[in-house]
Amino acid sequence: MSGNIMTMRSKQAFRMRFLGRLSLDRCSTAIAAVVMSCATGLACAGDISAGADWSYYHGNPGGTHYSTLKQINTSNVKRLQVAWTYDTDDGAKPAPGGDMQANPLIVKGKLYIVSPKGRVISLDAATGKELWKFDPANGEPVLTRQRLRGVSYWSDGKQARILATFGARLYSLDAISGKLDPKFGQGGSIDLREGLGREPGTISVSNVTPGAVVKDLIVMGSTGSTPGHIRAFDVHTGKMRWIFHTIPQPGEEGYDTWPADAWKTAMGVNNWAGMSVDPKRGLVYVPLASPGMGDKDFYGADRVGDNLFGNSLVALDAATGKRVWHFQSVRHDIWDRDFPAPPTLVTVVRNGKRVDAVAQITKSGFVFVLDRDNGKPLFPVESKAYPASDIPGEVTAPEQVLPTRPAPFARQQVTRDLLTKRTPEANAAVTKIFDGVSSRGQFDPPSEKGTIIFPGLDGGGEWGGAAYDPETGNLYVNSNEMAWILRLKQRAPQVAGNSGRAVFLNNCAACHREDRSGSPPEFPSLRTVGERLPEDHIERIVRNGNGRMPAFGALGNDDIKAVVNYLRNPDDTAPPQESKEVRGNTDLGGGYVFEGYNRFLDPDGYPAVTPPWGTLNAINLNSGEYSWKIPLGEYPELAARGLRNTGSENYGGPVVTAGGVLFIGATVYDNQFRAFDKRTGELLWQVSLPAAGLATPATYEAGGRQFVVIAAGGGKNKKGPAGGKLVAYALPR
Known part of the structure; x- marks a missing residue:
C-alpha cells in the first residue's frame, strides 16, 4: 500500500498530528x-x-x-x-x-x-x-x-x-x-x-x-x-x-x-x-x-x-x-x-x-x-x-x-515532496508537469508558462x-x-469579416476556446450545443446572457444570427461577406486571455498532490x-x-x-x-x-x-x- 494513503491508523495519526500541535492558553x-x-x-x-x-x-x-x-x-x-x-x-x-x-x-x-x-x-x-x-x-x-x-x-x-x-x-x-x-x-x-x-x-x-x-x-x-x-x-x-x-x-x-x-x-x-x-x-x-x-x-x-x-x-x-x-x-x-x-x-x-x-x-x-x-x-x-x-x-x-x-x-504551496506517490507512474507524470510551471505559493501571478494555485x-x-x-x-x-494551473496566453488577432465564425472568435473563443471545447463546468463545451438546444434558445442566451456569460445584445441581429448559425452548423464553410472590418467586440481589454480552468491531476484523474x-x-x-x-x-x-x-x-x-x-x-x-x-x-x-x-x-x-x-x-x-x-x-x- 502506498505510504501516503490514509488507513484507519494513519487517519488517527493525522488527527493527533494536528492535536499535538495545539498550544491553547x-x-x-x-x-x-x-x-x-x-x-x-x-x-x-x-x-x-x-x-x-x-x-x-x-x-x-x-x-x-x-x-x-x-x-x-x-x-x-x-x-x-x-x-x-x-x-x-x-x-x-x-x-x-x-x-x-x-x-x-x-x-x-x-x-x-x-x-x-x-x-x-x-x-x-x-x-x-x-x-x-x-x-x-x-x-x-x-x-x-x-x-x-x-x-x-x-x-x-x-x-x-x-x-x-x-x-x-x-x-x-x-x-x-x-x-x-x-x-x-x-x-x-x-x-x-x-x-x-x-x-x-x-x-x-x-x-x-x-x-x-x-x-x-x-x-x-x-x-x-x-x-x-x-x-x-x-x-x-x-x-x-x-x-x-x-x-x-x-x-x-x-x-x-x-x-x-x-x-x-x-x-x-x-x-x-x-x-x-x-x-x-x-x-x-x-x-x-x-x-x-x-x-x-x-x-x-x-x-x-x-x-x-x-x-x-x-x-x-x-x-x-x-x-x-x-x-x-x-x-x-x-x-x-x-x-x-x-x-x-x-x-x-x-x-x-x-x-x-x-x-x-x-x-x-x-x-x-x-x-x-x-x-x-x-x-x-x-x-x-x-x-x-x-x-x-x-x-x-x-x-x-x-x-x-x-x-x-x-x-x-505545492512542492516536489507534496506530489502524489499513489503510483510511480502518477508521480513521474505530475513531476514532469510540475517542473515546467511556477509554484511559489500564495499570490504567485498567472503566467504564460503556467502557475500553480x-x-x-x-x-x-x-x-x-x-x-x-x-x-x-x-x-x-x-x-x-486541489491544485489548479493558471495559464495566460496572448489573445489571438481579431478576425475580419462578419461570418459566424469571425463573430465567435472575436467574442466567444476566449471563454469557450477556438475549438468550442470550453472549460467545463465553468465554461461549457459548445461542440454539440446545436443538438442540445433549439435555435431560438441559443439566440436568447447570446442576446441576454446566462449566468457568468455576458449579454451580447449589442452585437446586433445580423451578427447574433450569424454566430447562432455557426454554433448549429460549425462545418458550414460558407465565405464571409465582402466586409473587411473586424466585427463584434473591439474592446477586449488587453492582449492576454485566460487559457481555461485546468485542475492539476495525475493521468488517472486523481489530484496531483498527496492526500x-x-x-x-x-x-x-x-x-x-x-x-x-x-x-x-x-x-x-x-x-x-x-x-x-x-x-x-x-x-x-x-x-x-x-x-x-x-x-x-x-x-x-x-x-x-x-x-x-x-x-x-x-x-x-x-x-x-x-x-x-x-x-x-x-x-x-x-x-x-x-x-x-x-x-x-x-x-x-x-x-x-x-x-x-x-x-x-x-x-x-
Missing part, C-alpha cells in the same frame, strides 16, 4: 468556558441561532448554521432513518440532473426550496407532501439549469412572502398559496438588470444565493456579467430603496483605486456568495468578489490599482446602504480569490471579555476574524511583498495581507460556508485541497488553534483497493446542533451524508444518498420530531448519479 480557555457555560446556552452567548424553524439561508441572519435543537444527539444519532423523500424531477430531461445546491427554509411546519430549473416548491415539513409549486417558466421547458442555493422568507406576522430569483427576475410569492404578489413590481416580479447604471441589454444578471431580508427590505447581490452593486428593494412594492456602488463612482470612497472611467464599464465586484445580518446593530455584512469577469478575473492590465471594493468584506447600514467599514483581503485580484461564502457572526473571548465578531473564510484557506463594529482584525495580520507579474501591462499590488492566526485550514480555484473554503458553535467556540469549515484531498476542520476562535482536523470523503474505487480516507472535493457546508452533532454531506464521489461528534470529530453515523449531497443541510422541528434534510443532486462527478431529490431523516417514532 489554558487560562484563557478556562475563562472562555466560564463565560460560555450558562443554563440558557445560546441566550447567554447572545448569538444568532435557529430552533424549531430554519427560516433563513444557513439557518439564521448571522449565518451560523447552528440549531438549538437536541432531540437528535450524540447517543441516538446512529438510529436516524429516512422519514420522507421528495423528487423535484429536475434530474429528468431536457435538462440533465445535478446542481441541486439549495439550503431549504422551514417555517411553521412548511418547507420551501428552489429546484435547479427555478421552480419554487413548498412541502409539508413533517411528511414531504407537496403543497404548491411555482414555475417561473410558465410551463415552458427549461433547457439549462442554474445554481440556485435557496429562497428568502419575509413576514410581518400577518402576511408572508417567499422571494426567489430565476434568470434576471426577482419574484415575490405568497408563502401560503404560492401565487405571485400583484403589488410587487410588475405583476409580482422585477427585472434586476434595471437600476444598475448600464443598458439592460448589455448586461446579464442572475442570483445564485438568496437575498438578505432586513425588516421590510430584501438586500440583493448578483452574479453574471454586471457591475456588482448592492441594492435593497422594498418587499411590498419591489421599488429600489438604496444602492451601494461596489465599483466606486467619482467622489466615492475607493474611486482613486481604479482607472478614472472604470466605473462606466467595469464588471464584477459582486456578491454571489450571500451575506449575513446583525439585526441588533442594523448592519448587513457583504462579502464581495474579485474585480473583472471571465478573462479579467486573471488579467487586470486595464484596471490598474487596488480595485476597491473587490475582495472586500463591507459592513453596510441596512436601512440606508451607507458604508460603515470595509476590509480588503486581496488587492488587485488576478487569482479569482473571491470571498466564497457569507461571513459567520460569532462571539469570541478576548482578555476575559466577550467581543462580537465576524469570521470570513476564504478560498485560500484562511479565516479573517474581525470586530463586528469596526472591521479591525482580532488576530494579528501581516502585510508581505509578493512576486510581480511578468505579463506585459500587468501591475500587481506590491503587498498583500494574510492573518497570522488561525493557521490556514488548507496547505499553501493551491488551494485551487474552488478553495480551500467554498460556498457552503462555515458553522459556528457557541458552546465550544469552534468554527467548523470543510476544505478542498488529504479534502478535510473537515474545527477551529477554536477564542484561541485561534485547531480543536481537530480530519479527512472528509473518499473515492469508492480507491477505497475498494484499500486506499481509504483520502478526502475528496466537497461542496456544501456543515450544520451544528446543541445535541452535540455536526451534519455534513458535501463529498463529491462517495455520496455520503455524515454525522460527527462536534467536540472530537468522531464519526457517529453515515448513510448513502441517492446522489451526492452538494448542498448545506437544514435541521428543524415539525410535529414534535427533529428532522435533518439535505438536497441530493450530484452533478460534479460525471460518473456518478445525478438527480434532484430532498431526503429527510428523523429518529424512529
Whole structure:
C-alpha cells in the first residue's frame, strides 16, 4: 500500500498530528468556558441561532448554521432513518440532473426550496407532501439549469412572502398559496438588470444565493456579467430603496483605486456568495468578489490599482446602504480569490471579555476574524511583498495581507515532496508537469508558462460556508485541497469579416476556446450545443446572457444570427461577406486571455498532490488553534483497493446542533451524508444518498420530531448519479 494513503491508523495519526500541535492558553480557555457555560446556552452567548424553524439561508441572519435543537444527539444519532423523500424531477430531461445546491427554509411546519430549473416548491415539513409549486417558466421547458442555493422568507406576522430569483427576475410569492404578489413590481416580479447604471441589454444578471431580508427590505447581490452593486428593494412594492456602488463612482470612497472611467464599464465586484445580518446593530455584512469577469478575473492590465471594493468584506447600514467599514483581503485580484461564502457572526473571548465578531473564510484557506463594529482584525495580520507579474501591462499590488492566526485550514504551496506517490507512474507524470510551471505559493501571478494555485480555484473554503458553535467556540469549515494551473496566453488577432465564425472568435473563443471545447463546468463545451438546444434558445442566451456569460445584445441581429448559425452548423464553410472590418467586440481589454480552468491531476484523474484531498476542520476562535482536523470523503474505487480516507472535493457546508452533532454531506464521489461528534470529530453515523449531497443541510422541528434534510443532486462527478431529490431523516417514532 502506498505510504501516503490514509488507513484507519494513519487517519488517527493525522488527527493527533494536528492535536499535538495545539498550544491553547489554558487560562484563557478556562475563562472562555466560564463565560460560555450558562443554563440558557445560546441566550447567554447572545448569538444568532435557529430552533424549531430554519427560516433563513444557513439557518439564521448571522449565518451560523447552528440549531438549538437536541432531540437528535450524540447517543441516538446512529438510529436516524429516512422519514420522507421528495423528487423535484429536475434530474429528468431536457435538462440533465445535478446542481441541486439549495439550503431549504422551514417555517411553521412548511418547507420551501428552489429546484435547479427555478421552480419554487413548498412541502409539508413533517411528511414531504407537496403543497404548491411555482414555475417561473410558465410551463415552458427549461433547457439549462442554474445554481440556485435557496429562497428568502419575509413576514410581518400577518402576511408572508417567499422571494426567489430565476434568470434576471426577482419574484415575490405568497408563502401560503404560492401565487405571485400583484403589488410587487410588475405583476409580482422585477427585472434586476434595471437600476444598475448600464443598458439592460448589455448586461446579464442572475442570483445564485438568496437575498438578505432586513425588516421590510430584501438586500440583493448578483452574479453574471454586471457591475456588482448592492441594492435593497422594498418587499411590498419591489421599488429600489438604496444602492451601494461596489465599483466606486467619482467622489466615492475607493474611486482613486481604479482607472478614472472604470466605473462606466467595469464588471464584477459582486456578491454571489450571500451575506449575513446583525439585526441588533442594523448592519448587513457583504462579502464581495474579485474585480473583472471571465478573462479579467486573471488579467487586470486595464484596471490598474487596488480595485476597491473587490475582495472586500463591507459592513453596510441596512436601512440606508451607507458604508460603515470595509476590509480588503486581496488587492488587485488576478487569482479569482473571491470571498466564497457569507461571513459567520460569532462571539469570541478576548482578555476575559466577550467581543462580537465576524469570521470570513476564504478560498485560500484562511479565516479573517474581525470586530463586528469596526472591521479591525482580532488576530494579528501581516502585510508581505509578493512576486510581480511578468505579463506585459500587468501591475500587481506590491503587498498583500494574510492573518497570522488561525493557521490556514488548507496547505499553501505545492512542492516536489507534496506530489502524489499513489503510483510511480502518477508521480513521474505530475513531476514532469510540475517542473515546467511556477509554484511559489500564495499570490504567485498567472503566467504564460503556467502557475500553480493551491488551494485551487474552488478553495480551500467554498460556498457552503462555515458553522459556528457557541458552546465550544469552534468554527467548523470543510476544505478542498486541489491544485489548479493558471495559464495566460496572448489573445489571438481579431478576425475580419462578419461570418459566424469571425463573430465567435472575436467574442466567444476566449471563454469557450477556438475549438468550442470550453472549460467545463465553468465554461461549457459548445461542440454539440446545436443538438442540445433549439435555435431560438441559443439566440436568447447570446442576446441576454446566462449566468457568468455576458449579454451580447449589442452585437446586433445580423451578427447574433450569424454566430447562432455557426454554433448549429460549425462545418458550414460558407465565405464571409465582402466586409473587411473586424466585427463584434473591439474592446477586449488587453492582449492576454485566460487559457481555461485546468485542475492539476495525475493521468488517472486523481489530484496531483498527496492526500488529504479534502478535510473537515474545527477551529477554536477564542484561541485561534485547531480543536481537530480530519479527512472528509473518499473515492469508492480507491477505497475498494484499500486506499481509504483520502478526502475528496466537497461542496456544501456543515450544520451544528446543541445535541452535540455536526451534519455534513458535501463529498463529491462517495455520496455520503455524515454525522460527527462536534467536540472530537468522531464519526457517529453515515448513510448513502441517492446522489451526492452538494448542498448545506437544514435541521428543524415539525410535529414534535427533529428532522435533518439535505438536497441530493450530484452533478460534479460525471460518473456518478445525478438527480434532484430532498431526503429527510428523523429518529424512529
